[in-house]
Amino acid sequence: MGCSDGTTLLSPTTTSQSVNSSPSVQGTPIPKAKQLKSELTPSPTPSAKKNIPVYENHTISAEGIGAAKLGMTFRQLKKVLGSDAEYQVKSPFMVDEDALAVSQAGKVQYYILYPAGTTFTDSQVIQSVMTDNPNYRTVQGVGPGTPLKKAETVYGNATLFYNTENESREFVKFASLPAHNIAFRLQAPDKGQFAGIYTQSNNSYHETKEYNENADIGLVLVLCQDGSCHSQKH
Secondary structure, eight states: OOOTTSSOSSOOOOOEEEESSOOOOOOOOOTTHHHHHHHSOOOOOOOOOOOOOGGGOOBEETTEETTEETTOBHHHHHHHHGGGOEEEEESSOSSSEEEEEEEETTEEEEEEEEETTOOOOTTOBOOEEEEOOTTOBOTTSOOTTOBHHHHHHHHOSEEEEEEGGGTTOOEEEETTOSOTTEEEEEEOGGGOSOSBOOOOOSSSEEEESOBOTTOEEEEEEEEOGGGOOOOOOO
16 A cells, blocks of 8 residues: 555555544445455465453454454444544545554554545444554564565565556565465565566566565555455454
């Protein structure tokens, strides 16, 4: 997710407003999600249940990020997090999405994404959630800030790719990706455009197995499978 030049993880936010009870949005999957899913390699979802207090839960899984679970309504999330959490609308956030920043202790934990130009209400269902907070990790220890070389030792051979029709946002898929609805976006080193080393091509889709050894995971996105999430009991 980010600017079309691929150099920045998040597009500049020009407007933000605090949310006390309800912002609003139709619970629809984020644009490009179906295309992204088709480019990621599916594999079994790991099962890892831990008795961790909500504020210490920094797990990224196929179910969501931290306390924000796919299929949960915004009202349910606020109930789980309690009065210490803060919510702020970020609009515009990216070219095709606005976001609700969820903060604790003055630091953004993750962003709930929804279609740009809409709102997100208490009754709306979380369809996709993203984090660039390095405190969040999968159970295998991979998250924002993890060196790509290290992630490759965990999940197997890496294939980097981007599509000019998806604003040249660069992602990576692994031979043993833990779940096909978890997407890892890359951070190019030295303010470069891409982490990968690509051959010149006129095609819109590009992929490579070669990359700058200093490349890192920039952010992690978890999105609904099959394009939609149904409200769940939490």
